[in-house]
Amino acid sequence: MNSIITTNILRFVTLVFAQVLVLSHINYLGYLNPYIYILFVLLFPVKNNRMVFLLLSFLLGITVDMFLDSGGMHAAACVTIAFVRPAVLKFCFGAVYEHQTIKFNQVDFGAKLTYISILTVIHHLILFLLEVFNFSKILLVLQKTLFSSIFTIILCVLVTIIFSRKTK
Amino acid sequence: MQQIINFILRNKSFLLYILLFIISIFFTIQNHSYQRSKFVNSANFLSGGVYNKVNNINQYFSLKEQNLLLQEENNKLKSVLYNTVTESKPSFIDSLSYTSIYQFTPALVIKNNYTFSTNILLIDKGKRDSIKQDYGVITSKGILGIVDHTSKKYATVLSILNTKSKISAQLKRTNHFGTLKWNGKSPELVQLVDISSKAKLIQGDTIITSGRSAIFPKGIPIGTIQDFKLDAAEDFYEINIALFNDMTNIEHVYIIENKDAKEINNLINPVNE
Numbered sequence: 001m002n003s004i005i006t007t008n009i010l011r012f013v014t015l016v017f018a019q020v021l022v023l024s025h026i027n028y029l030g031y032l033n034p035y036i037y038i039l040f041v042l043l044f045p046v047k048n049n050r051m052v053f054l055l056l057s058f059l060l061g062i063t064v065d066m067f068l069d070s071g072g073m074h075a076a077a078c079v080t081i082a083f084v085r086p087a088v089l090k091f092c093f094g095a096v097y098e099h100q101t102i103k104f105n106q107v108d109f110g111a112k113l114t115y116i117s118i119l120t121v122i123h124h125l126i127l128f129l130l131e132v133f134n135f136s137k138i139l140l141v142l143q144k145t146l147f148s149s150i151f152t153i154i155l156c157v158l159v160t161i162i163f164s165r166k167t168k
Numbered sequence: 169m170q171q172i173i174n175f176i177l178r179n180k181s182f183l184l185y186i187l188l189f190i191i192s193i194f195f196t197i198q199n200h201s202y203q204r205s206k207f208v209n210s211a212n213f214l215s216g217g218v219y220n221k222v223n224n225i226n227q228y229f230s231l232k233e234q235n236l237l238l239q240e241e242n243n244k245l246k247s248v249l250y251n252t253v254t255e256s257k258p259s260f261i262d263s264l265s266y267t268s269i270y271q272f273t274p275a276l277v278i279k280n281n282y283t284f285s286t287n288i289l290l291i292d293k294g295k296r297d298s299i300k301q302d303y304g305v306i307t308s309k310g311i312l313g314i315v316d317h318t319s320k321k322y323a324t325v326l327s328i329l330n331t332k333s334k335i336s337a338q339l340k341r342t343n344h345f346g347t348l349k350w351n352g353k354s355p356e357l358v359q360l361v362d363i364s365s366k367a368k369l370i371q372g373d374t375i376i377t378s379g380r381s382a383i384f385p386k387g388i389p390i391g392t393i394q395d396f397k398l399d400a401a402e403d404f405y406e407i408n409i410a411l412f413n414d415m416t417n418i419e420h421v422y423i424i425e426n427k428d429a430k431e432i433n434n435l436i437n438p439v440n441e
Contacts (some may be wrong), residue, residue: 051184
C-alpha cells in the first residue's frame with residue numbers, strides 16, 4: 001500500500017516538472033505541445049476512493065495552471081477526465097474492470113490505446129475550449145485538439161511502454 | 169431531510185466534481201477578464217523560485233546572442249549620447265534626480281511564452297524592488313507588456329501577445345492614434361485598430377507608443393505597418409503591425425515607472441478619489 005502512495009507522489013512531482021519545464025516549451029509548428037501530465041490521472045490505481053481521486057486531479061491541474069499562468073483550465077480538464085474515467089474504463093476493458101483487477105502493464109495494447117486516446121481527447125477538448133474561450137473559433141479549438149492529442153497520445157504510449165515493469 | 173442527505177451521499181462524487189469544475193471555470197473566467205486571477209498565478213515563491221532556478225541554467229545557452237543585443241543597444245545609446253550637444257546638460261545624472269519622470273529598472277525574463285492566446289511573462293523583480301501593477305515593460309527594441317501581478321520577488325507581465333491587452337499607440341509620422349491589440353494568431357504580428365480613415369498610411373510606417381496612458385512614455389518603438397485595410401464601416405483602419413521585438417527570444421527587459429502616473433490618473437478620473 002505504501003509503495004503505491006510513494007509511486008504516485010513521485011509520479012505527480014515528476015510529471016508536473018517534466019510538463020512545465022520541458023514539454024510546455026516544445027511549441028512544435030508554433031503551437032503544439034504534448035500534455036503528458038495527465039498520465040497521472042490515467043494510471044491512477046483503479047481501486048481508489050473517488051473523492052480523493054477527484055481532489056488529487058484538481059490539485060494536479062491547479063499546480064500546472066499555476067506554473068503556466070492559465071487560470072483554471074487545466075484543473076477543469078483534469079477533474080473532468082477523472083470524473084469520466086470509470087465509465088471509460090468500463091467501456092475499454094469491460095469484464096476486467098468489473099473485477100477491479102486491471103494492471104495497466106498487463107492489458108492488451110489495443111484496449112490501452114483506446115483508453116488513453118478517449119481520455120486525452122476529452123481533456124484536450126475541454127482545455128482548448130477554455131483556452132480559446134470563444135465559440136466562433138471552434139475550428140481553431142478542434143484543430144488544436146486534434147494535433148495536440150496525437151502528440152500527447154504518442155508520447156503517453158511511449159512513456160507507458162518505457163516505464164512498464166516486466167511482471168512475469 | 170433524510171432524503172436530501174441520502175441524495176447528497178449517493179451523488180457525493182458527482183457533486184464534488186461539479187464543485188471543483190465550477191471553481192476551475194471561475195478561475196478561468198477571471199483569467200480571461202482584464203484583471204487577472206488573484207489566486208492562481210506564477211508570481212509566487214514556488215513557481216517563481218523554480219523558474220528562476222531553471223533560468224539560471226538556461227540563460228547560459230543564449231549568452232552570446234543576448235550580449236550582441238545589449239551591445240547593439242549600447243552602440244545606439246552611445247551614438248545618441250556623443251552626437252548631442254553636451255553643454256546645456258548636466259554632466260552626471262544619478263537615479264535620484266527629481267527632474268526625471270520615468271524611472272527604469274532592469275530585469276530578467278525568467279519565463280516567456282507566446283503560443284497561447286493569453287500570454288504571460290514572468291520577471292525576476294517584484295514588490296521588493298518597488299515594482300507595482302501597471303508599470304510598463306520594454307526591451308531594447310520595443311515594448312513588451314504591462315506588469316500585472318507582483319509577489320515579493322517576482323512579477324507577471326501581461327505580454328502584448330495577449331488577447332486582452334490594450335495599449336495606446338500612434339503613427340510616428342503623424343499624430344493619429346489607435347489601440348494596439350492582438351488577435352491571437354501570429355507572435356510576429358499585432359493589430360492596431362481605431363486609426364481614423366483620414367490618416368494617410370504607407371506600408372512600412374513606424375508605429376510608436378502614444379504616451380496617452382501614463383504607462384509608457386511617448387515614442388517607444390513598436391513595429392512597422394505590414395498591411396492595412398478599412399473596417400466594414402470605412403471609418404477606421406485595421407492595421408497589421410510587424411513587431412520590432414522577436415517575442416520568442418527575450419531576456420533583458422526594462423521596467424518603466426511613471427512617477428506622475430498617480431497624479432495623471434487622478435486628474436483623468438477624479439471620481440476615483
